[in-house]
Amino acid sequence: MPFRGLLGHIEGGFALPRFIVSACGQSIAPRVNRGARRGVMVCDGSMNAQTLERPVLDEPQLSAANRCDACGARAWVRATMPSGGQLYFCGHHANEHLPSLVGGGAQILDERHFMND
Incomplete structure (x- = not known):
């Protein structure tokens, strides 16, 4: 949990x-x-x-090459599943799927705060 x-x-x-x-x-x-x-x-x-504790990241870990698995837009969120698999989401699809991913034990890297930089 x-x-x-x-x-x-x-x-x-x-x-x-x-x-x-x-x-x-x-x-x-x-x-x-x-x-x-x-x-x-x-x-x-x-x-x-x-x-x-979570590490403080000053630079984005995701790049423009990372694409949303749901729609193909630029990914701003990465979910690493307990099995080791990774899912990438744009801001819209992250809002939609994050509650169930967190409930399933996924580790989340959320870089939506870099969107307007």
Whole structure:
């Protein structure tokens, strides 16, 4: 199940979730142990900062050669399926299909913010 959350910074530069929101919008509090290391919040679950942080990309990863699988227009969104396959979508078809792709566990690269650059 995909998650998104706000990260809180703690000692040593690590970041742990303050709260987690599931794909269906339900808020889930992470399991933490606040006394393990001098009162520092320690995550006891399998999620960590590496699974929650996304790289900051200043340059587009998709090019004009990437085309929408539905209509052939320039692709602005890439969905990588759990099986490893990739689907490309224009802005219109991304809006139409993203909810079901995210629900199916796809990783999404959304570069629609580069459209007007």
